Amino acid sequence: MISLLIIYIFTDGSLVVLLRFQLFSLTVGDKTWLKFGASEFYIYRGSPVNHTAAVNACALLGATLARVKTTQLHNFLVKSIGTNPPQDFFFIGLKRVNLEKTGFKWNDGSSVTTGETQWLSPDPNNKNNNEYCVSMIFKVIGSNGSWYDVQCSRDSNYLCERPAGKTVEGSSVKTVYSSKKYTLVAVLYKMCLSAPPYKIQARARMLDESFPHRFNVTTYDIRSLEFVARLERIDLDIGWNTSQINISWKAYFNTTVTIN
Template sequence: MNATLARVKTKQVYQFLKETINNTALYYYIGLMRINPTKTGFQWNDGTNLTSGEAQWWENSPVDAGNEICVQMGHGGQPYKWNDLPCDTRLLYICERHADIIVNGSFDKVVSSTYNSYTMLDVMYKMCFDAAPYKVEASARMLDESLPYRFNVITTVVQPHFFRIKLERVDIYSGWSPSEIKISWKAYFNTAVQIY
């Protein structure tokens, strides 16, 4: 899902999670882990160290125990405070992910298939990305919509510069003559991607 355990690094995120948990008597893993056996040896899952201004520990936490590596937040015990515990404890989890960037495109192409009801096509984005999208959706239709041709489009490969699709006619089971179709696509990126 292109997500990570939540990093509770600001008062706004902490307040949002308190409102989201909203008095449920449940505990949730967050994206904080012990990296050394001291009480201050905790690090977020993005590699940054926990600061004293971010910490929301239970009273008498964290415990200086060797097996209490993971961190949870919940409403029970001391509401919305953090506690360190063994990572094999069965809990729910709170995840975060960046908002998606959706890039759209389309093009017209003459396609055919000699023997099969499908053909494979490489689709160039015609723009530069520094990373591949985590998902691409595509559809195809005849430019002449009076024709009965119907297509199923399956994305098989996704790369930073192109994606590959299996374009399959669903109205026949054999090859077809050259036909002009429109392929439309959406590529989904997280907000960390750079578009050039």
């Protein structure tokens, strides 16, 4: 939906109001994703939730519950989780489809084979005929992240998986002044992106490097066409006169992004 966006930017203490149209604005909280092969994984260690809530939480991150199909990936996740996780269980993207020992499928529709399994014996046992979801289990002697069939209503932590992200880099020269130690600057991407990034890292330097000005740069807001950077002088507790400042940045995307 197209909407009118009003942006307030403080420079030298005066208020600058910019009006423009844009499709949407999105800011996504930063999370740690671990890359393995063509995918990256998020280990949730917060308040335990049931299986449905875990599926929905991963979906909000553009992900699914993790498909732990190989021993190599299993060992990677076990090492990443560590030997003392806060909860015993982590939901993965495997569910029962029938009562057979091999009656499980991954959330991409592929079936489980004997060679892929990491079951903790005697599981899967479908205790009380009500264990249709699967978790990696820790803190049980000999478990070490082995699979355990559990009730889907059981509260657990979970593992999310999504395609490995992509980074895009760029830079922009901005004419900026400030009477204070810091200011906010809107930086256009100067390229057409199919999606906004979820994280941006930026740095700034004077275009004329003979100036002693040094800046700390933090991302104040992320939008679909631009991001707002907070420039703060770290060499002096004062502002600066009108100057050309080069702001270079790296944008992080959680899915493949098209650049035009």
